[in-house]
Amino acid sequence: MSRDIYELLTRQHNETKKSFDRLFGALENHPEDARERRETGRKLVVGLITHNDAESQILYARLMKFEHLRGQVEEHRHEHEEANAKLMTLLESNAEDPEWLGKFREIRAAVEKHIEDEEANLFPQAKKVLGGRESRMLAEEFTYLQDLRRNLMQPA
Ligand SMILES: [Fe+2]
Ligand SMILES: [Fe+2]
16 A cells, blocks of 8 residues: 555655754864765755645645635645745755854754644545545545656755
8 A cells, every 4th residue: 555645745744853963963063074064054944844845745735725724734835935035045055154053053943843743643644634645546646746846945
């Protein structure tokens, strides 16, 4: 049986948390590893922007059909927009810049809170209204859209 949307999103959340740990652990203590810091940072930013976009367009759009979830979904969508605006500025800034890690630190707290709320509240509520078959279809649609978005973000 193929994976469902929650499994897929939760796995990406865990990868995101690991990348933040890496940025603030190993890489913060080794300023000489600028290239690796830049690559880890870029991977994290692209992964997160495309995750947020596809999540809004696939899962959130579906959940907006349920009136009792609408307020909560709108709040989450707003958090995606705020995070993505900040993440886009990080894509354009220099990893050697001393403020670069500081900007990641600001974003990290908000992103981790958002992820926690999604896993503890939104996903369990979504599971109550969406069936297993639909949850697996949403995973496929999510992957398709995220890949498209990721290709558009690759540097020329
Ligand atoms: Fe989200
Ligand atoms: Fe998410």
